Amino acid sequence: MTRVVAIIQARTGSTRLPRKVLSEIAGEPMLGRVIERVREARLVDDVVVATTVDSSDDPIVELASERGWRFTRGSIDDVLSRYVDAAREHEAEVIVRVCSDCPLIDPALVDDVVRPLIDRPELDYVANNMPPRTYPIGLDVEAFRRDALETAHREDHDPALREHVTPYIRQRPERFHILGLNHPEDLSAHRWTVDEPADLQLIERVYGALAGSPGHWTSVLDLLDAHPEWSRLNAHVAQKPQHIEPSR
Numbered sequence: 001m002t003r004v005v006a007i008i009q010a011r012t013g014s015t016r017l018p019r020k021v022l023s024e025i026a027g028e029p030m031l032g033r034v035i036e037r038v039r040e041a042r043l044v045d046d047v048v049v050a051t052t053v054d055s056s057d058d059p060i061v062e063l064a065s066e067r068g069w070r071f072t073r074g075s076i077d078d079v080l081s082r083y084v085d086a087a088r089e090h091e092a093e094v095i096v097r098v099c100s101d102c103p104l105i106d107p108a109l110v111d112d113v114v115r116p117l118i119d120r121p122e123l124d125y126v127a128n129n130m131p132p133r134t135y136p137i138g139l140d141v142e143a144f145r146r147d148a149l150e151t152a153h154r155e156d157h158d159p160a161l162r163e164h165v166t167p168y169i170r171q172r173p174e175r176f177h178i179l180g181l182n183h184p185e186d187l188s189a190h191r192w193t194v195d196e197p198a199d200l201q202l203i204e205r206v207y208g209a210l211a212g213s214p215g216h217w218t219s220v221l222d223l224l225d226a227h228p229e230w231s232r233l234n235a236h237v238a239q240k241p242q243h244i245e246p247s248r
Contacts, residue, residue: 002093002094002117002118003045003046003091003092003093003094004043004044004045004046004092004093004094004095004096004114004118004143005044005045005046005047005048005086005087005090005091005092005094005095005096006038006041006044006046006047006048006095006096006097006098006110007048007049007050007083007086007087007092007095007096007097007098008031008034008035008038008047008048008049008050008098008099008100009050009051009079009082009083009097009099009100009165010031010049010050010051010057010060010100011051011052011054011056011057011060011076012056012057012059012060013054013056013057013076014101014195016195016196017194017195017196017197017199017200019059020101020194020195020200021060021100021101022059022060022063023194023200025103025200025203025204025207026204026207026208026212027212028212029063030100030101030103030194030203031049031060031063031100032063032067033103033207034098034099034100034102034103034105035047035049035067035069037103037104037105037106037107037214038096038098038105038107038110039107040107041096041107041108041110041111041114042107042111043110043111043114043115043118044096044110044114046070046090046092047069047070048069048070048071048072048086048089048090049064049069049070049071049072049100050071050072050074050079050082050083050085050086051064051071051072051073051074052073052074052075052076052082053073053074053075053076054076057073061073070090072085072086072089072090074086077159077162077163078159078162078163079162079163079164079165080149080152080153080156080161080162080163080165080168081153081162083095083097083149083165084149084150084153087146087149092146093145093146094114094117094118094143094144094145094146095143095144095145095146095149096110096113096114096141096142096143097141097142097143097144097165097166098110098140098141099140099193101138101193101194101195102138102139102140102192102193102194103138103194103203103207104138104139104192104203104206104214104217104220105138105139105141106139106216106217108216108217109128109135109139109141109217110141112128112141112181113126113127113128113141113142113143113181114126114143116179116181117143117144117145120179122177123145123177123178123179124144124145124147124148124169124176124177124178125142125143125144125145125148125166125169125170125176125177125178125179126142126143126144126178126179126180126181127140127141127142127143127166127170127178127179127180127181128140128141128180128181128182128183129141129142130170130178130180130181130182132182132186132188133188134182134183134184134185134186134187134188135182135183135187135188136187136188136190136191136192136217136221137188137190137191137192137193137239138190138191138192138193138194139192139217140193142166144166144169148169148176149169151169152165152166152168152169155168156168187221190221190224190231191231191234191235191237191239192206192220193239195237195239196234196237198233198234198236198237199234199237201233201234202230202231202233202234205227205230205233206220206223206224206230209223209227210223
């Protein structure tokens with residue numbers, strides 16, 4: 001059996017909303033919401049928090065220790081090496097990359113992304129956010145083989161790329177076997193991640209309306225269709241690049 005480990009990168013040093021991963025959503029830290037959602041994925045064997053060695057991230061380690069979450073500590077800026085350390089320590093064969101500021105991450109989507117890697121040995125990398133994006137921002141899932149991650153770690157010497165973990169793989173379809181999953185409808189205008197207070201306000205409304213259990217991501221979509229004014233709460237927030245894509 002292929003060992004699938006979800007690695008959730010988390011730190012407190014967000015510039016736009018410091019300590020956002022510890023912000024409470026319906027009585028639970030946002031990081032906890034992400035972990036509980038990812039744990040529901042049927043194809044994920046383990047979940048690990050990858051934080052940094054910086055003392056500012058001690059609260060994340062303390063929370064992880066209290067909750068019994070697995071965690072590793074690594075580089076502040078070299079997130080690629082942080083992922084490699086976590087993958088090695090927890091013997092991952094397939095790694096799922098999820099960010100800690102996406103509390104509506106959907107376990108079914110996680111399984112959708114992981115399944116092709118299990119079923120098709122020739123694939124190295126699968127994601128649901130390859131350009132052109134079709135899923136809402138905040139439902140981003142990437143899954144890749146440990147060998148591909150190790151190759152990027154050895155060969156990628158660009159600090160800007162290493163901060164984003166997977167651009168070295170994403171930019172080389174001639175070398176890595178890559179699969180992008182798209183939704184039939186373009187829903188990329190929806191913003192369900194947390195970078196600013198307005199984002200958090202929207203997520204809190206969603207969790208409150210759905211009694212702390214968002215369920216399948218389409219339930220969130222139905223809710224926001226019924227309350228279009230909610231999506232306007234964070235419509236002004238600009239998305240920072242999550243990947244550095246090749247020029248076209």
